[in-house]
Amino acid sequence: MRRQPLIASVTGSRTRPMAVVYITHKERAGWATIPPVLLSGPGILAGVTRADLDKQPHEVAEMFDGVAKRYDLTNTVLSFGQDRGWRRATRAALGLRPGERVLDVGAGTGVSTEELGRSGAFAVGADLSVGMLQAGRHTRPEVPLLAGDALRLPFADATFDAVTISFALRNVVDTTAALRELGRVTRPGGRLVVCEFSHPTNTPFRTVYLQYLMRSLPAVARSVSSNPDAYVYLAESIRAWPDQQGLSSKIMDSGPWDRVGWRNLTGGIVALHRATRV
DSSP: OOOOOOOOOOOOOOTTOEEEEEOOOOOOOOOGGGGGOOESSSOOSSSSSOOTTTOHHOOOOOOOOHGGHHHHHHHHTTTTHHHHHHHHHHHHTTTTOOEEEEEEEEEEHHHHHHHHHHTTTTTEEEEEEEHHHHHHHOOOTTTTEEEEEEEEEEEOOTOEEEEEEESSSGSSSSSSHHHHHHHHEEEEEEEEEEEEEOOSSSSHHHHOOOIIIIIHHHHHHHHHOOOOOOHHHHHHHHSOOOOHHHHHHHHHHHHHEEEEEEEEEEGGGEEEEEEOOO
């Protein structure tokens, strides 16, 4: 049975290009049957090199436009290859089944969306940065990606069986509103997994980790990133982010989510928060 397309078109503001993706959902979610995103016009790749912690959306988008070219490589280098395991853990935590629909918000170049698709579910990624989407279209043309704001997702209510956001909730100007919007597009009983940097649980290790964040990470980024200034923001935003219990409370208090829990990865450098749609 053929479902209606998840989305027909997404029209951006006057400063953001339009993205269109046509999606058909067949009995098995085959990548070959899904056309890639179509972008009308070039992305906006100049401007802000580093966002401030007030996280204005246009600043965050333009900052990620600037790091898009070597984003995946930089993440692998800075995480010492741990990013691959974090993506696999996110897929496992979602408990995806073949034929389900999953939305990957803050998908960037689509590397996380590609991982989700290995479950047999149909995975679609959304991101605010057109530069990241263009990079993803070049490296992963078979992965469906579209331009979308986490605060105004271009999908009908209860479209997805599961939603996830990896290393992007921290960059949204209104965390609570984003969690509500994720809930809006998720069916009742559906699942949420937030994969995000967190607080190491061992105090000596946390001290060493924070020193790496504030001193070594920007230095390493200068050797591999196309926009190393953006990684100063990255370090500052991680340090300012709530701990595991704090984020759990935010998810619970946002409204649409219940049965909230978390699991630490890599000693608490990253935490997976899981919840169920009420």
